[in-house]
Amino acid sequence: WQICFSEFVLQGFSSFHEHKLTLFVVFLTLYLFTLAGNVIIVTIISIDRHLHTPMYFFLAVLSTSETVYTLVVVPRMLSSLVGLSQPISLVGCATQMFFFITLAINNCFLLTAMGYDRYVAICNPLRYTVIMNKRVCAQLGWGACSIGLLVATIQISCVFRLPFCDREVAHYFCDIRPVMKLSCVDTTVHDIINVIVSSLVIVVPMGLVFISYVLIISTILKIASAEGRKKAFATCASHLTVVVVHYGCASTAYLKPKSENTQDQDQLISVTYTVFTPLLNPVVYTLRNKEVKDALLRVIGKKPLG
Template identity: 40%
Template structure:
């Protein structure tokens, strides 16, 4: 078998994209619409929170940061997908592949960590309302936001650096819509057990984060069910419904993608899960946060129609 040192690997070829003459444009325009909607929708949420002083509290600050991250999370992959749909070669340089992998997963890790912070924030707000203002101070809110970003971008750096030192051999074809860990490691001249170890490490990180979030929301639901007032229960549920929906959507797609270890799917399901994980999940997030929250809808309306008067009450 011919071994190539990493320094001689210049580009990879994406396999699975439809050719332009085979209907590539039919996929291009829906994907372009989804990407445009994601960027505009999340940008509206981010600006609405930042420009409305009534929403300057921890919950909405975390939501605005999550929306900001979603813009860059999708930008790491979708523009290249759009380019590949119009291109005959469908290639990406080795450095470009590593950069895409690093930023996509670093932003994804940051979002996962931020969802955990948001769950803890709601737990404190509902389960310890009297202590919440003294615990979740603006300083702590800023530290948690910055810490999520720093952690998300540092935790994967050693792994990406390690991949950059691997020798590659044989085919340089990536059977995926974007550069990901497992498809890239399958092209390296390494033992298959390395992929299994990498899958186990990622699975433990995903399960730990999901467990902490799940326990927080289970405790929240138990406390809400003990509220005697029906109106009080409804109000408490409304503040958490969007967070729970985004959590289930995000970690549900993550589980399908990364909790399978060495199991393989057919190319169709591989692509479908990748689209759900990288495209459809971010597409629904701005819808959930805007339509499920009256304060957010009023803030966005105020941003788009400043001449009108809207009442926004911070929760």
């Protein structure tokens, strides 16, 4: 078997032809809000000394990762909504898939690091600054990125060793399953490997966050004052909201049987984690987080810097 072409063609939202203009406007608006929101978060955290803490360090890294994550997928998706077809070279497809996988996994493990940070802050507050020092934070950040790079390298190597007999990718970006469907050979082994890898990079960090929050809630319930319990819960609310939506979307997309949904349903599920989920960080961490809102007011000069 030999590859007899040098590019794929992304079908995009071909089934939604009559609604392409509406989808373009909606997705472009959400994308601009996502970019603006994440840039604002990173800027505020960088320049406001009140936010120079481990929790906001991880938030800044997550926002940066989410920004690049959307840049990998959304611009090409938007262009497909105003064009007829979207050719992409094999190298371009592999590159897009590599960065998508790397950043998606990176985000999963960054949320786990943020969960660990909340666990230490609430369950071991007296040693918080010792445990969550700059070196540990940097190691957790690099660890999350390294896992993403390693898994992406392995998966890309497996997928692009396959012989391809079709060039029409039934998706708006080069995701693993739609590309593997173009192979001339049986991909059962690759599908099993993909499910195992997906399970590990979703279930393991999700399980670690779950354990963290079991311990956190157990500690919070032991706090004597109602005000103390409320304050402790408030410090975790934003992170927990992002975690539930992020892992929920990832599980729906990658842990379900591959034949369970139609192509249109798969694309709609993909939209949730490539367009809507990245918008979650700026919305949740600015609307629900008092410290970030106060920092924003200080930056724009409507609150004293004290």
